[in-house]
Amino acid sequence: MKRIDLRSDTVTKPTEGMLEAMMKAVVGDDVIDIDPTTRALEDQLAKEFGFDRGLFCPSGTMANQIALMLHTRPGDEIICDALSHIYWYEGGGPAANAGVSLRLLPGERGCLTADLVANAINPENEHAARTALISLENTANKAGGTCYDLDDIKAIRILANKQKLPVHLDGARLFNALIAKGQKPQQYKGLFDTMSICLSKGLGCPVGSVLLVNNAQYNEGRRIRKRLGGGMRQSGFLAAAGLYALNNNIERLQEDHQRAEALANILTECDWVKQVIKPQTNIVIFYPYGEPDNIIKLLNDAGIDIIAMGGGALRLVTHMHISDEDVDNCRRIFSKLAV
């Protein structure tokens, strides 16, 4: 049996078709001026989601950090969900890069509502940190790949407009949300001031995220990207993978979601599993009865890799290298696990 790597959808390797597209890429120097393939990728995503420009970045973390720095000044505060990636997994970047504090809110499985946000906007006085940005995450990774309803985003946008606050979207897995909710990119037009989208998660690219911005933010965004070390030269080889993914790997995300649901159902039947959070996309969070590290080891010995999410939770993520046969093998191994 081949090893079944369910640690993350970031473990995927480029397929032959993707590698071929990368080899054929026409490239330039994206720091001196432009790389045509990079520009094509940035423009395609910008057009789809209603932005002026895109900034191709080496990682989702960098794309998010550039957005935070664009929208804030040191001493400001950002409103986000308590499970946000920008808080948990970006190395303290908001404090180190933007010099901001985060106001962490208890959303519903990683998703905020306008009411929650409204109560967290600081008054305009010298005692309070200036609320400078609302940051949402869709899908919400640590919450188990949960998706926003468009109406909730629209309500937050209306509030933000009234309060003259920008809204950023960490859309590392936005295409998973679009597929799960039957939404179209055009429906996101005008809802966010910046948006980061990852190509190296479910879409199967080796590297790359795009930060979508408007013309007024573009030059400063490029400067910040350069300062962080994210100016890339012949980035077209990587951008070509992104273009290939946008054209070939989006509809298939539905398969990942179905397999995640199948795995969740299998886990529900296992006597060593206390609770399974119903997946909405490709991420399954569950709580075992036994010691999480022990379960990870037992599964690892049986050929399945998963990771711990803290607080007793374990996570598995489906992706393009996970097949129906892998799900069947998981069924066999999960059901026999001697915890």
Ligand SMILES: Cc1ncc(COP(=O)(O)O)c(C=O)c1O
């Ligand atoms: C929601 C979310 N945002 C941002 C990132 C950061 O992406 P990267 O690992 O490319 O820095 C991740 C990574 O898993 C993520 O899950």
